[in-house]
Amino acid sequence: MRRATVDFGAAGVAGTDAYPSRRAQRPSILPRRDRCVYGSWRAGGPLTRGQYDAYAERGFLVLDNLFTDTQVAALRYESQRLRQHAATLDPDTLIREPEIRELRSVFHVHRQSECMARLASDPRLLAIAHCLLDDPIYIHQSRLNLKPGFDGREFYWHSDFETWHVEDGMPRMRALSMSIALDENTACNGPLMLIPGSQRHFVSCAGTTPRDHYKQSLRRQEYGVPDRASLAWLVEQGGIHPAVGAPGSVVVFDCNTMHGSSGNITPWPRANVFLVYNSVRNRLLAPFGGQAPRPEFIAARSEVEAVRAPGAVRAR
Amino acid sequence: MRRATVDFGAAGVAGTDAYPSRRAQRPSILPRRDRCVYGSWRAGGPLTRGQYDAYAERGFLVLDNLFTDTQVAALRYESQRLRQHAATLDPDTLIREPEIRELRSVFHVHRQSECMARLASDPRLLAIAHCLLDDPIYIHQSRLNLKPGFDGREFYWHSDFETWHVEDGMPRMRALSMSIALDENTACNGPLMLIPGSQRHFVSCAGTTPRDHYKQSLRRQEYGVPDRASLAWLVEQGGIHPAVGAPGSVVVFDCNTMHGSSGNITPWPRANVFLVYNSVRNRLLAPFGGQAPRPEFIAARSEVEAVRAPGAVRAR
Numbered sequence: 001m002r003r004a005t006v007d008f009g010a011a012g013v014a015g016t017d018a019y020p021s022r023r024a025q026r027p028s029i030l031p032r033r034d035r036c037v038y039g040s041w042r043a044g045g046p047l048t049r050g051q052y053d054a055y056a057e058r059g060f061l062v063l064d065n066l067f068t069d070t071q072v073a074a075l076r077y078e079s080q081r082l083r084q085h086a087a088t089l090d091p092d093t094l095i096r097e098p099e100i101r102e103l104r105s106v107f108h109v110h111r112q113s114e115c116m117a118r119l120a121s122d123p124r125l126l127a128i129a130h131c132l133l134d135d136p137i138y139i140h141q142s143r144l145n146l147k148p149g150f151d152g153r154e155f156y157w158h159s160d161f162e163t164w165h166v167e168d169g170m171p172r173m174r175a176l177s178m179s180i181a182l183d184e185n186t187a188c189n190g191p192l193m194l195i196p197g198s199q200r201h202f203v204s205c206a207g208t209t210p211r212d213h214y215k216q217s218l219r220r221q222e223y224g225v226p227d228r229a230s231l232a233w234l235v236e237q238g239g240i241h242p243a244v245g246a247p248g249s250v251v252v253f254d255c256n257t258m259h260g261s262s263g264n265i266t267p268w269p270r271a272n273v274f275l276v277y278n279s280v281r282n283r284l285l286a287p288f289g290g291q292a293p294r295p296e297f298i299a300a301r302s303e304v305e306a307v308r309a310p311g312a313v314r315a316r
Numbered sequence: 317m318r319r320a321t322v323d324f325g326a327a328g329v330a331g332t333d334a335y336p337s338r339r340a341q342r343p344s345i346l347p348r349r350d351r352c353v354y355g356s357w358r359a360g361g362p363l364t365r366g367q368y369d370a371y372a373e374r375g376f377l378v379l380d381n382l383f384t385d386t387q388v389a390a391l392r393y394e395s396q397r398l399r400q401h402a403a404t405l406d407p408d409t410l411i412r413e414p415e416i417r418e419l420r421s422v423f424h425v426h427r428q429s430e431c432m433a434r435l436a437s438d439p440r441l442l443a444i445a446h447c448l449l450d451d452p453i454y455i456h457q458s459r460l461n462l463k464p465g466f467d468g469r470e471f472y473w474h475s476d477f478e479t480w481h482v483e484d485g486m487p488r489m490r491a492l493s494m495s496i497a498l499d500e501n502t503a504c505n506g507p508l509m510l511i512p513g514s515q516r517h518f519v520s521c522a523g524t525t526p527r528d529h530y531k532q533s534l535r536r537q538e539y540g541v542p543d544r545a546s547l548a549w550l551v552e553q554g555g556i557h558p559a560v561g562a563p564g565s566v567v568v569f570d571c572n573t574m575h576g577s578s579g580n581i582t583p584w585p586r587a588n589v590f591l592v593y594n595s596v597r598n599r600l601l602a603p604f605g606g607q608a609p610r611p612e613f614i615a616a617r618s619e620v621e622a623v624r625a626p627g628a629v630r631a632r
Contacts, residue, residue, distance in 0.1 A: 228465075262506065
């Protein structure tokens with residue numbers, strides 16, 4: 001592999017924007033100016049010391065079998081039901097494959113399904129989020145992702161934070177995502193791939209964002225795409241970790257951890273529920289890219305009440 | 317996963333064609349009418365009893381570190397040289413990515429490079445091929461495959477034999493392929509995936525083949541694509557094996573083993589040399605699809621002298 005040539009900090013830290021991106025002609029790598037874990041580890045919490053430290057170091061954690069087979073069965077049943085009754089859901093929240101019109105994502109899923117609402121306030125998930133962010137939290141985004149077998153599309157490398165900052169106005173890095181696997185994630189069916197340690201660097205992307213870009217961007221990325229030299233540099237540092245795991249396993253990852261996934265030609269579909277928790281102190285401002293804010297179902301702006309745990313997911 | 321509904325043998329075995337395909341409206345699965353290994357295992361050969369039996373059972377074998385680091389370095393150097401001097405090669409043998417024009421394959425590579433010719437007659441490779449086919453062999457096809465980093469394309473599931481039979485006139489299943497890794501094949505960079513046991517079934521594909529299809533087919537598959545129900549059925553039986561391995565490892569697989577690979581979004585390229593050995597008793601006839609034969613550099617018709625081992629690959 002060619003040695004990566006990257007520019008550190010040339011984009012400059014302008015004004016009150018801690019993480020400028022899509023403003024310069026050329027990409028650059030800026031240091032993270034926020035912590036990755038807040039507070040400090042305490043005994044008796046949901047994570048072991050080793051898990052907590054690994055998350056701080058690598059920017060993600062894979063927790064096997066967090067949910068039982070019965071709970072996974074309930075979530076899969078609900079996922080199937082939502083797919084079959086897509087016509088009853090808010091059409092704006094449904095994202096389909098560009099050509100074949102197959103349903104790929106249901107956004108705002110915790111507001112459209114009681115079962116998913118219970119999942120989003122599951123006491124174990126909330127305990128983990130509180131342990132790592134050390135603050136009251138709210139749900140910034142939720143969605144059901146359906147990667148079909150045989151022709152599941154790839155998702156190119158990206159930092160969620162870069163988009164949430166530029167397009168949604170998330171000011172700092174104090175948010176995390178959880179991906180709850182409803183199917184087996186094998187090495188072969190396009191599992192989530194993460195670059196360990198990448199959360200410590202902010203890849204400032206080149207170019208600008210056109211208006212109303214989001215409708216396309218949910219299907220295909222064109223803006224906010226990290227450059228190859230920066231990606232190669234991150235991978236030289238940390239390698240790539242494929243998050244394989246059984247149904248019911250959960251990947252917890254920092255908002256700035258670089259991740260992506262390959263296509264899926266296997267017959268095995270790969271569905272997951274994706275939940276983003278943000279600190280209430282990190283509520284959205286005006287988008288840093290200067291565009292109009294994206295809709296509520298993609299980035300919560302008014303629905304920012306702290307979530308508390310009323311009870312766990314129950315099988316029906 | 318939905319239960320696969322497959323049709324066994326409805327396509328019929330018409331006339332002298334043991335493996336009819338692309339003749340019927342509907343796909344079907346026909347039994348293999350040839351052995352997978354010929355002769356029988358003998359002590360003192362290149363494969364252990366376990367390896368030989370595993371190949372017979374699963375239709376492939378991954379041999380780690382068959383080539384030394386020095387030998388791999390020589391092959392990589394040669395691969396680089398061929399890429400840089402592509403203009404000096406037979407232009408017909410060069411296959412490029414449809415849009416970006418990046419070089420993806422060099423066919424007939426053992427006739428265009430002395431280093432690759434030596435590799436193709438490496439005593440260890442020939443001993444393995446003789447051990448499994450138990451006959452004098454010749455090189456049916458050779459190529460250098462270059463799967464670049466960041467945007468390496470996927471290759472959908474296929475049986476090589478189906479194409480070689482219909483489009484090239486290979487009568488029976490007495491051929492095997494070897495893929496020699498020039499780069500690390502990880503779970504993440506789109507490694508070869510094989511369906512264990514699939515070599516025992518012939519997936520007869522629906523539809524017919526248009527004329528001069530091959531020029532497109534080397535870039536994108538449209539004909540001779542196995543149906544989803546048959547693929548799902550094969551995977552239910554045997555699962556999927558990703559052939560990961562270090563540079564210098566070799567995947568040996570039967571001509572009818574179903575295989576494919578995902579795209580590659582990692583920075584890690586994935587080059588390999590692909591060699592196909594066929595029994596001299598299994599020389600090509602007229603294509604069973606009734607089309608004109610494809611060119612010599614894709615399917616040897618006149619260059620069918622049995623290969624013998626003059627010497628191993630040397631580093632320079």
